Amino acid sequence: MSGVADLPDLETRDRPSDAPSIDLDALYRESGIGGMLAGMDRDLVGLRPVKTRIREIAALLLVERARRSIGLRAEPPSLHMCFTGNPGTGKTSVARRMAGLLHGLGYIRRDHVVGVTRDDLVGQYIGHTAPKTKEVLKRAMGGVLFIDEAYYLYRPENERDYGLEAIEILLQVMEDNRDDLVVILAGYRDRMEVFFRSNPGMASRIAHHVDFPDYEAEELLEIARLMTAGMQYRLAPEAERAMADYILRRMAQPRFANARSIRNALDRARLRQANRLFEARGSAIAAADLLTIAEEDIRQSRVFTQ
């Protein structure tokens, strides 16, 4: 029996009544992340690997919170992230949802994202950069700072570039204010890799890397449907076939930007639709006409003549 007397801790820990137990499901429900993850599945087409990664991160953070609630290792986990992928693959959209998740899980105080690029952080002359960067940090505090095309902060070809000053201030805050700010860097994957190779300090502070794949043609068509519905329009059946053709052609052209190209195409289609209705304004226009994007609104695109 002497063994038990030597280990009073173990003895009490084995007794179920004393062992702290945690209702992970209750934590999950009160955080509201279930609804957010479902919303992400519903509103964002495709992005399988991204959604899986976000779920993994959410699970990790939920368990981390449960651990914290019973007093295990209270040091805040590093939450800074890097989203890589081509333009229009949904990085900004997912960052906004990430802020919602982090807020629901209690890792950030406000559900807000401040999006910036190099020009918002880096100044033009000596002494200009630090106040600019600090101003942005002040605005972002409590939420998420999203830095698009973060690699432009580092311009090795100019040794007196002020970008490094911004990077140093960022690194300091990313380390010292883990409770106050989550930084998400975004940009092309290859350039981001080069950036991290020359800025190991930054690389070591990024805990989660998420890669955004390009969309398939069918996914882009689905995105087009979702966007038209979101704008309270609909694609006529022939217009949808035209859109499918449009997508295949556009994908093969330069400066194709995934979902962003689709949004731009739809904006132009709306313009043509409005023009078409305006030209026909002598006769009565049905409510359905106001809603419908016709085949010609899409086929008139330059993409079909080039």
Place this chain on the structure above:
Amino acid sequence: MRLTQGQFSFLPDLTDEEITRQVQYALDQGWAVAVEFTDDPHPRNSYWTMWGNPMFDLRDAKGVMMEIDACRVAHPEQYVKVLAFDSSQGFETVRMSFLINRPAEEPGFELLRSEGPGRRIGYTVRSYATGRPAGQRYGGETRHGP
């Protein structure tokens, strides 16, 4: 002598956590929060020096706390206060104002009496600190802005 001014003058000095919560309240109301400092503690001195610009586009008090900390580090021996300005129509005025820093030594005020015609007595207060030039009143240099 311990100077008291503005909101919460009846309370002990606020802790950083209490300041954070007051600032967050102001931001939640949509008020612009400003930090000001002075070494002239006269209650009628309304011209304190601004520490940077008022902050009106912040969501979280931490951003203001960064400026508060910077101001207190730069002027540990001066009075620092936080103001919240409400720009909405009908108010357009300061809604909150409270001290968040004070010099270690506060010499206080002298009460001056001056006798006028008919032996009428006029009173005025003068802070002992302002007997010395600005910037040398509580020791330390004056720096303006962040």
